[in-house]
Amino acid sequence: MTTVLDVAVVGAGINGATAALFLARGGMRVALLDRGQICRQASGVNAGTLTMQMTRRALIPFALEAHAMWASAAEWLGHDVGVVVCDGLSLAFTDGEAQLLSERVAARREAGAPIDLVDGKRAQAIEPGVSDKVLLAGHCKVDGYANAYLTGLAFRRALEREGVAIMENRPVTGADRAQGAWALLTPEGTIRAKRVVLAGGVWLEDMASWFGCAIPIKVLINQLAVTERMPVAMRTVLGIASGLLSLKQYPHGTVVIGGGWQGLGDRVAGPRAVIPENLVGNVRLACHAVPALERSRIVRAWLGLEAETADALPAVGALPGVEDVAMVGSIHSGYTSGLSIARHFARWLLGAPLHPGIAAFDPARLVVRPGAR
Amino acid sequence: MTETIASRADVIVLGGGPAGMCAASAAARAGSDSLLIDENSQGGGQVYRAPPAAFAETSPGAFGPDHAIGASLRLALADSGARTAFGCRAWSVSRDVGGAGFRVDVCDDNGLKAWRAPALVVATGATERVLPFPGWTLPGVHGLAAATVMLKAQKLLPGERVAVAGCGPLLLAVAAGIAKAGGKVAGVIDLASVSDWLRVLPGALSRPDLLARGAAWVAGIAAAGTPYLRRHAVTAALGDDRVSAIALSPVAADGTVDRASQPLRIDCDALVIGHGLVPNCDVTRILGATHRYAPADGGWIAVRDGDMRTSIPGLYMAGDGGGISGAAAAALQGELAGLAAARDLGALAAQRHLDLAAPLRRRLGRAMRFGRAMAGLMVERPGLVASIPAETPVCRCEDVTRAEIDQAVAEGAREVNQVKAWTRCGMGPCQGRMCGDTVAAVVARLVGGRSAAGAFTARVPLRPVPTAQLIGSFDYADIPIPRPAPL
Numbered sequence: 081m082t083t084v085l086d087v088a089v090v091g092a093g094i095n096g097a098t099a100a101l102f103l104a105r106g107g108m109r110v111a112l113l114d115r116g117q118i119c120r121q122a123s124g125v126n127a128g129t130l131t132m133q134m135t136r137r138a139l140i141p142f143a144l145e146a147h148a149m150w151a152s153a154a155e156w157l158g159h160d161v162g163v164v165v166c167d168g169l170s171l172a173f174t175d176g177e178a179q180l181l182s183e184r185v186a187a188r189r190e191a192g193a194p195i196d197l198v199d200g201k202r203a204q205a206i207e208p209g210v211s212d213k214v215l216l217a218g219h220c221k222v223d224g225y226a227n228a229y230l231t232g233l234a235f236r237r238a239l240e241r242e243g244v245a246i247m248e249n250r251p252v253t254g255a256d257r258a259q260g261a262w263a264l265l266t267p268e269g270t271i272r273a274k275r276v277v278l279a280g281g282v283w284l285e286d287m288a289s290w291f292g293c294a295i296p297i298k299v300l301i302n303q304l305a306v307t308e309r310m311p312v313a314m315r316t317v318l319g320i321a322s323g324l325l326s327l328k329q330y331p332h333g334t335v336v337i338g339g340g341w342q343g344l345g346d347r348v349a350g351p352r353a354v355i356p357e358n359l360v361g362n363v364r365l366a367c368h369a370v371p372a373l374e375r376s377r378i379v380r381a382w383l384g385l386e387a388e389t390a391d392a393l394p395a396v397g398a399l400p401g402v403e404d405v406a407m408v409g410s411i412h413s414g415y416t417s418g419l420s421i422a423r424h425f426a427r428w429l430l431g432a433p434l435h436p437g438i439a440a441f442d443p444a445r446l447v448v449r450p451g452a453r
Numbered sequence: 454m455t456e457t458i459a460s461r462a463d464v465i466v467l468g469g470g471p472a473g474m475c476a477a478s479a480a481a482r483a484g485s486d487s488l489l490i491d492e493n494s495q496g497g498g499q500v501y502r503a504p505p506a507a508f509a510e511t512s513p514g515a516f517g518p519d520h521a522i523g524a525s526l527r528l529a530l531a532d533s534g535a536r537t538a539f540g541c542r543a544w545s546v547s548r549d550v551g552g553a554g555f556r557v558d559v560c561d562d563n564g565l566k567a568w569r570a571p572a573l574v575v576a577t578g579a580t581e582r583v584l585p586f587p588g589w590t591l592p593g594v595h596g597l598a599a600a601t602v603m604l605k606a607q608k609l610l611p612g613e614r615v616a617v618a619g620c621g622p623l624l625l626a627v628a629a630g631i632a633k634a635g636g637k638v639a640g641v642i643d644l645a646s647v648s649d650w651l652r653v654l655p656g657a658l659s660r661p662d663l664l665a666r667g668a669a670w671v672a673g674i675a676a677a678g679t680p681y682l683r684r685h686a687v688t689a690a691l692g693d694d695r696v697s698a699i700a701l702s703p704v705a706a707d708g709t710v711d712r713a714s715q716p717l718r719i720d721c722d723a724l725v726i727g728h729g730l731v732p733n734c735d736v737t738r739i740l741g742a743t744h745r746y747a748p749a750d751g752g753w754i755a756v757r758d759g760d761m762r763t764s765i766p767g768l769y770m771a772g773d774g775g776g777i778s779g780a781a782a783a784a785l786q787g788e789l790a791g792l793a794a795a796r797d798l799g800a801l802a803a804q805r806h807l808d809l810a811a812p813l814r815r816r817l818g819r820a821m822r823f824g825r826a827m828a829g830l831m832v833e834r835p836g837l838v839a840s841i842p843a844e845t846p847v848c849r850c851e852d853v854t855r856a857e858i859d860q861a862v863a864e865g866a867r868e869v870n871q872v873k874a875w876t877r878c879g880m881g882p883c884q885g886r887m888c889g890d891t892v893a894a895v896v897a898r899l900v901g902g903r904s905a906a907g908a909f910t911a912r913v914p915l916r917p918v919p920t921a922q923l924i925g926s927f928d929y930a931d932i933p934i935p936r937p938a939p940l
Contacts, residue, residue, distance in 0.1 A: 117867070117871055120870075120871065120874070124874060134938065136939060136940060137940055173929055174929075174930075180937060184940055187940055213929070229873075229874040229875075230874070230875070232871070232874060232875075233864070233874070233875045236864070236865055237864075246865075248867070249867070307920065308881070308882040308917060309881075309882075320934075321937075322934060322935075322936070322937035322938065323937055323938035324934050324935055324937070324938065332877075334880075340935070340938060341935065342935070344547075344550065352548075352741075353547040353548065353739075354545065354547070354912075354913050355547075355550075356545045356547070356556075356558040356565075356567065356913075357933070359545075359913075359923075360565065360923060360924065361932050361933050361934070363920060363923055363924055364924045364927050364932050365932055365934065367920065367924050368929050368932070373920055374920050374921045374924065375920070375921070376920050377882070377917040377918060377919050377920060378914055378917065378918045378920055378923055379881075379882050379884055379914070379917045380880075380884055380912050380913075380914070381912060381913050381914065382910075382912050392939045412938075412939070
C-alpha cells in the first residue's frame, strides 16, 4: 500500500509551484509533478514583465496583489527573483492608439490600477530613452520586471524547505479513482493523493481530459528576443497601447523584447520556430519606441507557450462533476497575476471561502462536454 | 521601406567551405538551381580560405597546396552555374510554412531577404574547442583555428613569441605557419604523446602527401630548436593586462593534469591554443533533425545516410558539421550531398546518380581514413575537463565559473539548459557557441553522461545580428502590428 498524499499538484509552473508551496505551509502533504522541470515552460521563459498595463481588467486586483508579492519575494518565498520595481509607460504613437490607450487606461483605472495619462513630453521626462514620437502615454508607478529564468531556482529552494516532494521529469499519463483517492499514472509508478490540482498551462486541456472533462485551451506561441549587453538605454518598462510590445533593460544590460508576437508551435510539439517577419516587426516596434536599441545586436530569439481560454479569463476552481480535482491556470499575463491567484486558490483548498473575484473564473463555464466520472 | 524580398532556388547550400562549394557545384552541374550562401567574401572556408586580393601571389605555389586546392574549388564553383551570395549573413533557418522545404533568412547591407528551397545542404563546418584554464581570457590568448584565420586572411602574427598548444594537426600547421610568416614559436605544447601520433599512423598513411607535409612541419619545428613538449597541457596563462608567460604541466593520456610535478614556464607574448574541433550542427538542430552524441566524431552530430541525407527529407549535412573528418572528406561529402539533392528533386536520374556517386564513395573512404585518424587526436579528453579549476570562468561572456556550474548541479539542475537558467552561462553574445561543449562536459560528469546532460537549445539568430541591419529603414505605419490583446 503506497502512501496517500493530501494533494498531488500536476504542473510545476508558477501556478502549480505557488499552490504547492502554500498548501504545504497549510500543513498538507504535497507532491509537485511535472513532465519536465520546475518553471521551465512559460513561467521560466516569459519576458518577466510585472505590469498593470498589459493585464486584463478583471485581473487588476490580483495583479496588484501579485506585484507586491513579487516585490517582497525574498520575504515570503525566501529567494529573490531579480525583481526590479520601476515606472511603466504604455505608449501611443498615432491618434488611433491614443484613443485606444485612453479607453484602456480608463477601464484599468476603474479596476484599481493607478495609471495616469501623460503627454509625450512628460513621457520623455519619465523615460529619457523613449522616442520623441510619443503622443500620449499611460504612466503607472506600480510596474517592474523579474528575471523569469530564475523563477525555477527560487521556487525549488522554497519548495524543498517546505518538504514538498518535487517530482520532475515525471509525466502523468492518466488518472484512476480507487479507495476514495486518486491514482496518477506515471511511467515510474503510481502517485496516490486525496486531491489533485491541475496546473498545466497550455496542457490543462489534456489534463482535464484524464477526468473526462473537455475544456478547450487555445495555445499562443509568444516570441521573444534579447539583445547583447548594451549601455543604459532605458530604465522603465515600456509597452504600447495595443499591448503588443514589452520592453525592459535588465541591470546586466540586456534588453528583452516581447509583446506576444506569434511564432510557430503547438501543445504537442512545443515551440517550433520563430517567424522571421514577426521578429523583425517586433524589433522595429521596439526601436521605434527606444531608438537607442538600434545600436545593439540581437543575440537570441525564443518562444513560450501561453494558455488562453475561450473568454481569455482564467480557469480556477473545481473541475465540474469530478470529485476532489481542481485546476488553476490559463491566466492572461499569468506571470504578473499568477502568484496571487494561486495563493487564493490554495487558501480555498485549505478550507477558506473562495475569493469572490476568483469565483468568476469557475472552470464550469468553459466545459464543452461535462465530466463523465 | 526595406522589406523582406523572397526568392527561390532548388537547392540552398549554407556555408562556403569545401563541403558547401562542392555541394553547390555538384547540384548545379546535375541541373538543379543551386545557391551558395556564406558570410565571407569568397568561398574556401577555414582550410581553403582565399587570401585577400591585396595579397598578390608572388610566385606559383607561394600560398602552399591548400591555396591551390581552394582556387580550383572556387573555379569549379564559378564554372558550375551555381549562384552565390557571399558577404551575406544567414540569420534564420526554418521549415517553410505552407510549402515543402526550407526557408533561409539572410541580411546584408542591402537589407533582408528570404530564400526558399525544397532542398537545404548544411555545410557549416566546425567550431573550436578550447577547454578553460586560469588566464584563458587574457588578451593575447587565441584559438588555434583563429590563428589560422589571422595568418591566412590577414597575414597577421598573433605575437612576436607565440606559444602553440593543444592537440591535433592544427597544432603543427599553425606552428609551421607562424615560423614561415617570420614569427618566433616559443614552444609547442601537445596533449598527445609520440605513441598517440603513432597510433593514428595507419589511418594517416592513406594520404602520404599530407603525412609528408606533417612530417616536414615536425622536422621544421625541431630544426628551429623550438621546445616540443608532448603529453603536456597549459595550466595557466600568466600576465597582468596580457599574456606574458604560460605555465605547463605533464598530463595523463586522458588529459588529467599532474599537479604533483613542478610546473614549467615559457615566456611568450601570445598563446594560441585549441583542444580539437566540434561539429557545428546548430542548423540541423534548429530544424529538428535527429542527432546523436558521437565523441569520436567530435560531439553531437546529425544522423545521416551515405548520401548525407539527415532524418528530415530534403535536409542534408556535409563536411565537418556532420562529424570531424577533414577538408578532403568534406569536399567529397559535399559533392555527394549535392548529387543526392539533385536526384531527390528529380533533376538527376537514379542510375546516373549511382554512376556519379560510386567513385566519390570510394575516394571518400580513403579521405575519411585520414580525417578520422586526425580527429582521433582531437577528441575531448575527460581528464582535462576534470582538471578545470573551480574558480576558472567557463562561460567567458557571462563570467560563470566551473564552481558555479557544479553548484547548480548540486542544487538539482539535471541538464545544461537548467544550469544555464540558474547561472546565465551561455546567455552572452556567443550564446554558448564557445562554452557550450565544455559546460555539457562538466555537467555530464555529474549527471551520468553527455546524453543526459544534453546541449544548449539551438535558436535563431544563427549569429548575433546588428539590430540596425535587422530592422532596415521602415515606416511605423507599415509595421504589421497584430490586433490588440483583449482588455
